Amino acid sequence: MQLNIVDDYDALSRAGAALMADLIAAKPAASIILATGETPMGVYRELAALRQRAQLDASRLRIFQLDAYMGLGPDDRRSLYGWMRRSFLDPLGVPDASVVRLPGDAPDPEAVCAAYDAAAQAAGGIDLAVLGLGPNGHLGFNEPPVDAAAPTRVVALTPASVESNARYWGGPDDVPCYALTAGMSVLLAARQTLLVVSGAHKRAILYRVVAGPITPDVPASYLQQANNVTILADKAAWGE
Numbered sequence: 001m002q003l004n005i006v007d008d009y010d011a012l013s014r015a016g017a018a019l020m021a022d023l024i025a026a027k028p029a030a031s032i033i034l035a036t037g038e039t040p041m042g043v044y045r046e047l048a049a050l051r052q053r054a055q056l057d058a059s060r061l062r063i064f065q066l067d068a069y070m071g072l073g074p075d076d077r078r079s080l081y082g083w084m085r086r087s088f089l090d091p092l093g094v095p096d097a098s099v100v101r102l103p104g105d106a107p108d109p110e111a112v113c114a115a116y117d118a119a120a121q122a123a124g125g126i127d128l129a130v131l132g133l134g135p136n137g138h139l140g141f142n143e144p145p146v147d148a149a150a151p152t153r154v155v156a157l158t159p160a161s162v163e164s165n166a167r168y169w170g171g172p173d174d175v176p177c178y179a180l181t182a183g184m185s186v187l188l189a190a191r192q193t194l195l196v197v198s199g200a201h202k203r204a205i206l207y208r209v210v211a212g213p214i215t216p217d218v219p220a221s222y223l224q225q226a227n228n229v230t231i232l233a234d235k236a237a238w239g240e
């Protein structure tokens with residue numbers, strides 16, 4: 001696990017984009033698990049700027065959606081797929097057909113979760129997982145406590161996650177109580193992981209992720225044992 005501390009959010013965004021651009025240049029058809037949330041948005045904007053300058057071709061990527069709220073179609077304003085489309089797929093020129101979705105409105109959510117894990121296997125594994133850090137240490141919606149072997153599945157959100165996601169959608173009543181998430185087993189098997197962490201509100205949990213025990217109570221602490229993990233944090237999230 002490599003911890004890179006950079007000055008601020010802009011530096012984090014540039015460094016994250018550089019890491020992703022290197023991977024894409026080396027493997028244009030890479031399979032990437034992609035987070036939404038606020039933290040990676042700057043990284044995606046930097047990548048879009050590279051594409052506009054014709055310095056990046058992301059059109060052959062295969063993208064795996066990290067997580068989704070249960071019961072929402074792709075056009076619901078709260079859909080995480082919609083957020084990914086606006087922030088990454090459209091600006092980077094990745095067609096919908098290249099995305100392995102977690103459709104929150106599927107009639108049989110367990111079946112789509114199993115299909116997701118099968119698709120990751122069929123793709124030869126995940127080359128890169130781009131992740132944010134939940135305030136309770138979750139990755140995707142792998143809420144604590146979680147087993148490292150947990151598959152992609154339906155989960156109930158903890159009150160802490162409903163609260164922290166409420167700011168995106170107006171209030172806690174607008175946040176669905178269930179979600180689909182890529183499982184810890186899929187995330188931990190990725191050949192490379194980029195975890196982006198910004199802001200003083202993440203400081204206590206980031207310290208536990210990096211320096212605390214590996215424990216089901218801090219899902220991201222399992223990254224201590226994973227392959228080729230880069231944590232990019234700004235000074236606000238780590239301290240001077």
Ligand code: GLP
Binds near residue numbers: 038040139161164
């Ligand atoms: C959310 C999402 C995650 C996201 C994380 C951090 O609850 N389920 O996919 O990575 O929390 O979000 P943010 O980057 O906005 O802090």
